[in-house]
Amino acid sequence: MRNFGVSNHTPGQIELLKRSLNQPLVVNQVQLSITHSPLFAAGIAANMAGLDQSIDRDNGLLDYSRLNDMTLQAWSPFQKAFFDGVFLGDRENFAELNDVLDELAAAYGVTPTGIAVAWITRHPANIQVVLGTTTPSRVVESAAGSEIPLTREEWYRLFTAAGHTVP
Ligand SMILES: NC(=O)c1ccc[n+]([C@@H]2O[C@H](COP(=O)([O-])OP(=O)(O)OC[C@H]3O[C@@H](n4cnc5c(N)ncnc54)[C@H](OP(=O)(O)O)[C@@H]3O)[C@@H](O)[C@H]2O)c1
Numbered sequence: 240m241r242n243f244g245v246s247n248h249t250p251g252q253i254e255l256l257k258r259s260l261n262q263p264l265v266v267n268q269v270q271l272s273i274t275h276s277p278l279f280a281a282g283i284a285a286n287m288a289g290l291d292q293s294i295d296r297d298n299g300l301l302d303y304s305r306l307n308d309m310t311l312q313a314w315s316p317f318q319k320a321f322f323d324g325v326f327l328g329d330r331e332n333f334a335e336l337n338d339v340l341d342e343l344a345a346a347y348g349v350t351p352t353g354i355a356v357a358w359i360t361r362h363p364a365n366i367q368v369v370l371g372t373t374t375p376s377r378v379v380e381s382a383a384g385s386e387i388p389l390t391r392e393e394w395y396r397l398f399t400a401a402g403h404t405v406p
Contacts, residue, residue, distance in 0.1 A: 250303035271313035336400040353384025
C-alpha cells in the first residue's frame with residue numbers, strides 16, 4: 240500500500256479529512272526553514288503578549304503531528320520566506336545567521352547548506368527535508384548535514400541569529 244499524506248494542513252483540517260478516509264495520513268508537508276519557522280517559533284514564544292512570533296499560525300501543528308505520529312516534511316528549507324531566494328550567503332539581510340552557519344559548518348566539516356539541513360533534522364519531531372535544488376552537489380551537502388547532531392545551544396544560536404526571540 241502506498242502512503243498517503245497532506246500539505247499545509249492544520250490539525251482541524253486533518254481531523255476533518257480523516258472522517259472520510261479508511262487509511263492513515265502519514266505526512267504533512269509544510270514550509271519550514273531557519274528564517275521561516277512559525278511551526279517552531281510560536282511555541283517557543285507562547286503566551287507573550289505583543290510579540291508577533293507568539294501568534295499561533297497553524298493551530299498547534301507541531302505538537303499535533305508528534306502526538307498523532309504524522310511526519311512533517313519541510314518544504315523550501317533554504318528560502319528566506321515565500322520564494323524570496325535563499326538566506327544562504329545573503330549577508331545583506333542575514334549577516335549574523337550566515338556568520339553562525341559558517342562557523343558551525345567549519346566546526347563540523349560540512350557546508351552552511353548542511354548546517355541549514357541539520358537545524359531541521361536535529362529537531363526531535365524527525366522532520367524530513369524536501370530539497371528544491373537541481374544542483375547535485377547541494378544534495379550531497381544536504382545529506383551530509385542531516386547526520387550532524389547540533390547541540391541545543393547551537394540550534395538556538397541559529398534560531399536567534401535568524402531574528403527569532405527566545406523569551
Ligand atoms: N507542499 C507545498 O505546498 C510546497 C510548496 C513549495 C514547494 N514544495 C516542494 O518543496 C521543494 C523545495 O522547495 P524550494 O525549491 O522552494 O526549496 P529550497 O530547497 O529552499 O530552494 C531551492 C532553490 O533555491 C536555489 N538556490 C540558490 N542558491 C542555493 C543554495 N546556496 N543552496 C540551495 N539552493 C539554492 C536552488 O537553485 P539550484 O536548483 O540552482 O540549486 C533552487 O531553485 C519543491 O521542489 C517542491 O517539491 C512544496
